[in-house]
Amino acid sequence: MLRNYLKNLFRNLRKHPATTGIHLLGLTLGLTACLLILLFVHYEWGFDRYHQLGDRIYRVNMIEYNGTETEYSSITPSARFRFTH
Numbered sequence: 737m738l739r740n741y742l743k744n745l746f747r748n749l750r751k752h753p754a755t756t757g758i759h760l761l762g763l764t765l766g767l768t769a770c771l772l773i774l775l776f777v778h779y780e781w782g783f784d785r786y787h788q789l790g791d792r793i794y795r796v797n798m799i800e801y802n803g804t805e806t807e808y809s810s811i812t813p814s815a816r817f818r819f820t821h
Contacts, residue, residue: 749756784790800807 784793787793795810798809798811800809
């Protein structure tokens with residue numbers, strides 16, 4: 737069965753090289769995008785998994801208002817930082 741598929745593949749490649757090339761390029765790009773997304777999700781889910789109480793770790797976000805601008809950051813301010821309302 738695999739031999740028949742390979743024969744068909746090479747015949748199609750000989751008869752329609754441009755269409756086959758486009759299909760192979762699309763398949764390659766789709767698989768590459770899928771693998772990159774999988775690697776990114778695996779990387780993001782890996783944070784704080786090593787910690788025994790990882791479900792209790794929280795992230796501190798800071799919102800700073802400067803006149804008309806609003807700045808969001810995920811850093812913790814130093815102890816001498818003064819909050820103004």
